[in-house]
Amino acid sequence: MMAHSPNGLMIRKLESIFSLCEEERQALARLPVQVTTFKADQDVVRIGDRPSQSCLLLEGFTCVYKLTAEGKRQIVAFHVPGDIPDLQSLHLKVMDNSVATVSACTLGFIPHEALHDICNRYPRITAALWRETLVDASIFREWMTGIGRREAYHRMAHLLCELRVRLTMVGLVKDQTFDLPITQTELADAIGASTVHVNRVLQELRADGLIRSKGTQVSILDWERLKAVGDFDPLYLHLRQDGNA
Template sequence: MTAGSLSPHTLMIRKLESTFTFADEEKQALQNLPIQVTNLKAGRDIVRVGDRPSQCCLILEGFSCVYKLTSEGKRQLVALHVPGDIPDLQSLHLEVMDNSIALISPCTVGFIQHEDLRCVCERYPRLTAAFWRETLVDASIFREWLLNNGRREAYTRMAHLLCEFLMRLKAVGLVEDDAFDLPITQVELADAIGTSSVHVNRVLQALRGDGLVQTKGKQVIVPDWEKLKEAGDFDPLYLHLEDVGAARSPAVA
């Protein structure tokens, strides 16, 4: 199944339900949220540092990144977002953006006005908790990225990142037979794990050579989840998925 085969509301609810349980009336309230869907090209910024957005962006297809720049223009990716994610959810409460968000592949996105989100949260307090939990999980992922990039070798870093992608995409039903689409260049992977694109190429070759991953174009196949998880020093606890058993053994979920 592809993200494009799901309605915007279904994808959003599926993502939120991976870490939260809703009542029927709460699901219906989410179904009734107005979402403006549009297709955007890769490389476009959704928001930039200093912006004061009046809407949040739901990723429907493709990948986006959160990034920061040094005064010299050097870029560091501090988060990657997949279909079902709302990468700028914090803008609902933080008026001024302190990071930029860009599309790293052609994307279909859905814009949700802050006013509409506030109204549904005021009427259904548990939805406020669900959205708050999303921002807390984002913070948890950020802490794991900090550990990953600061203390692990590049080989382990890459294996860990691929494990994370598999789990996050599986949570919204976008993994089939332990295979998923990864529309990211080696330059962007290098910016994400803090190394050079040349070294990323070597690491991916090593992972393929060790039989931990297979690649077909932009598709990544994981033939042995347990070995990849071990190579990546990966424990999905930090993703705080509702079904912990499924998170620890995706192949049998």
């Protein structure tokens, strides 16, 4: 069951990176959202698609990915509730990547026509959505730095730090514990390592007393040490808060 209304979750996420006034919050609350459920491992939009709506993630996790000619997958982003994974389709009419569910998901679809209308009427909402896409680009730059220059152990620590902060901003972390329904294969496709290496790295993080995991639940046991291991600075998330609350 959703802890937030579809529009309320979107507003909460946007307000983590942009200050909205009450009139703007009310306008966003009136946006039409068609809620649909998806199973795990389903494409939401594919490369080459020309969507007429953007999807708001309400429950679960999605990923953005691309495939090589040989069919090898690189995940270039994970999205958490409150995110709009294909917001760029509002202005880039042809998708240059695919968005897929990682877990069972609930998605809310917002027509582009409605998004264009609210942007025309509320310039600061345009700025908020623009900032959202700029933050996505900032996260991508940080991921590229990690894949190019950090060892797998440090890349995994960094990813866990990032997800902990992003989930905290939408109220999905309790007592340093959060749900992470991402398989080791998907983690491998995200950090550019083999599944065997990912398994070994997670074991090392547990053995070093940094995390505890049970099923899909992950608990951060030593936040400051995990940040140090992951070379994690939340600056690139451009939050209105420091991300440590």
